[in-house]
Amino acid sequence: MTDLHMNDTHMDDRANRNRLMKRIALRFGLYTLLILFALYYLMPLFVMVVTSLKSLDEIRTGSLLSLPREIDFSSWGKAWSSACTGIQCEGLRPYFWNSVLLSIPAVAISTLLGAINGYVLAQWRFKGSNILFALMLFGCFIPFQVVLLPMALTLGALKIAGSIPGLMLVHIVYGIGFTTLFFRNFYVTIPTELVKAAKVDGAGFFRIFFAIFLPVSPPIIVVTIIWQFTQIWNDFLFGVSFSQAGTQPITVALNNIVNATTGVKEYNVDMAAAIIAALPTLLVYVVAGKYFIRGLTAGSVKG
Amino acid sequence: MTDWLEKHVPKLVLAPSLVAIFVFVYGFIGWTAYVSFTKSRLLPKYDLVGTIQYEKLAASPRWEVALTNLAIFGILFILFATVIGLILAIMLDQKIRTEGPLRTIYLYPMALSFIVTGTAWKWILNPGLGIESVFRDLGFENFSFDWLVNPDLAIYTVVIAGVWQSSGFVMALFLAGLRSVDGEIIRAAMVDGISTPRIYMSIIIPSMAPIFLSSFIVLSHLAIKSFDLVIALTGGGPGYSTDLPATFMYAMAFSRGDIGQAASSATVMMMIVTAIIVPYLYSELRPRHD
Incomplete structure (x- = not known):
């Protein structure tokens, strides 16, 4: 009788542990998905920022997603005050x-x-x-x-x-x-x-x-x-x-x-x-x- | 005199806005609808000639492309934005510790102009230096992604960028809806041992029918009005393969100088929007008896 009972709690323990593991796995999956979505939404902004800081040479030879080798702010200056919108270049x-x-x-x-x-x-x-x-x-x-x-x-x-x-x-x-x-x-x-x-x-x-x-x-x-x-x-x-x-x-x-x-x-x-x-x-x-x-x-x- | 003034002040205050709305909204719609039944070309003409503009429109292959694109774009855009928005909202509703920052990230595209979004995605999707090169660098030597310049597939790039911009907004709508679902019912269902997915599928999601409706209205409205995104991303091209009714109308009005075609296409757009919006506004504004 006691034996059986002990066995029971043992089973319960196992079931509980299984449930806990499942919960942790679920949470992990959930956070992974949420972070992947966050990366997807952030990617265009990231690409815009790193591209704006690269030189044209680096853009042609490097990768879309890589960080700039050296940070070059000159395109910001150009965009602000001298890029051409047509015949005007202000x-x-x-x-x-x-x-x-x-x-x-x-x-x-x-x-x-x-x-x-x-x-x-x-x-x-x-x-x-x-x-x-x-x-x-x-x-x-x-x-x-x-x-x-x-x-x-x-x-x-x-x-x-x-x-x-x-x-x-x-x-x-x-x-x-x-x-x-x-x-x-x-x-x-x-x-x-x-x-x-x-x-x-x-x-x-x-x-x-x-x-x-x-x-x-x-x-x-x-x-x-x-x-x-x-x-x-x-x-x-x-x-x-x-x-x-x-x-x-x-x-x-x-x-x-x-x-x-x-x-x-x-x-x-x-x-x-x-x-x-x-x-x-x-x-x-x-x-x-x-x-x-x-x-x-x-x-x-x-x- | 002062009594009369006192009594009518509210109406007098409202009057300027009302006059503006009647002239600039209803008057202008009337003008456009009227002109769509004339032979106007470079300049507006006011002799009614029947439905020749609509016949011309119906026979125009470019308009057919625009309507087909609207159907493709509208369906996929609404579908993906709704599904992604709903999934994000449900995931964020699971007592996520970093909900605030995540929500901010998912929604920020809504603060951008479609021109900015289009510019960014045009660069990301460009064949050669864009996403294609990323995959080639990863070892997929023959990976090719040229949708942006492929007349058959370019419209799908508009879907990609549009969904990116608007799905966070749908998430915000659904999240607000999820937060207003009666907690008692859910607790009762949990006590009864019903699994979480079942609770979502059979209790929570059905109770959000009004939110599905609102997001459908907003998204379909965005789809029909889509103009800037197409202009910035593809410019309507290659050729006119990514034309939408909005860009078609603009091209007729301002580059082709064909007022008749511009007016008739705008009138068709107006009718599509009316068919969607009027029943919605009617159901939202009618007095409730409860």
Whole structure:
């Protein structure tokens, strides 16, 4: 009897050990897979960085994935100030500033409009306001090809074709839908009784907005600014359609540098230019990733 | 007067944005749709001539390539991004100690412009100095990877780069969904001795149907709008073998000077998007009775 019992615990022990081994093996496999995926996502960035630091000679003779034998920053300098985007050879610098000049006012104005629109649509509803919201939201999803031609004609008629203010207008108009969505979904979570009580106390539309709603808005303001900045900085379609030599945003200039047909193909300069163009949005992502993700998910799922 | 103003302030505040949306979204869509029924070429004409632009479009081999590519790219892009995103989310949901950094790594491509992504992958996939040479150095002397310049296969390189860029985003969506699944049900299932894979297959994944829908909407929308990625990666080539409707429309509008074809192709794109988005928006925005 005792014998049998002992045998039993022995069996249990073995089973437990087996289960533990299996668990460890599973965890090991899991971490291996996760790391392999991480390497896959990091590989292009790694390739870009090492390529940008190699000399052309080393690129031709060495391997895509090898570290540079000697670090050479000259292609960064070239990408920034002397690479050719066509006939001009001023590097990315002027276009970088075009993008800065374009995105700051466009982000500010579209965020401001979104805040006030969202406030109305969430807290001052009127008959038909939900339908208006749906119509605004639909504007976020249209393929922009469908507005390119009339927009080109309109910008021409307004005499701002090919200018930075013209491009700014385009970004503001097609950004309103998303910024309104963000603020509306944020303000809708604030009880409407608050507005009613404030109205009883004699506060008006704007007083309530500035005294009650704006002070609680910083999180959604950050989400909206990050979203809009990323959208506008990374835009290519509007940039390539509505700018001309001299007013192009950085994405268009980058594409021109990479596809410039004159001279030797300088992969290291291309990669340095690509990193420069990506740096601002990458920086925002690294510094404020939480808000970036919140914007992404809010843009696709109703809050 | 002040009373009237007080009462209508919300509408007045909303008005400028609404006017802008009505003109720049709906007015412009209307203009494009109208022009697609005219004989416009270099300049817009406004005499309606029926559906000749659409007939021309249907007869155009280049448009056929663009539509076929959209189907290939759309299906593979949505499929791979969803599967990879889901697998990553499930793996990250297993109490992984380094979840934060890993998530950051999986998602960073979303912060990049498609032009940057295209530039990077164009270099990685280029035959000769790219990934091909890596494999040759490893001893696979005859390894060849020339999809980028092969008219039959170039569209798949767009899939590769697109999935790389967007799968992390799908992961973020699914991870948020996994975190909101009711823990009680899972604990009860575990007590009943149901295995973890079974729990995922029959409880957790089915409960995430709304997330599958959202990610499908976002990804299909990205696929139809894909323009910059193709331009940066293949430029639509070799020839026009990687044209998508978005690049076709752009070529007609700005390099071929054929407004009629540009307007009709844009209208077709608009109809595809509408068919996907309108039912979705309708189901999302209709008042809930619960």
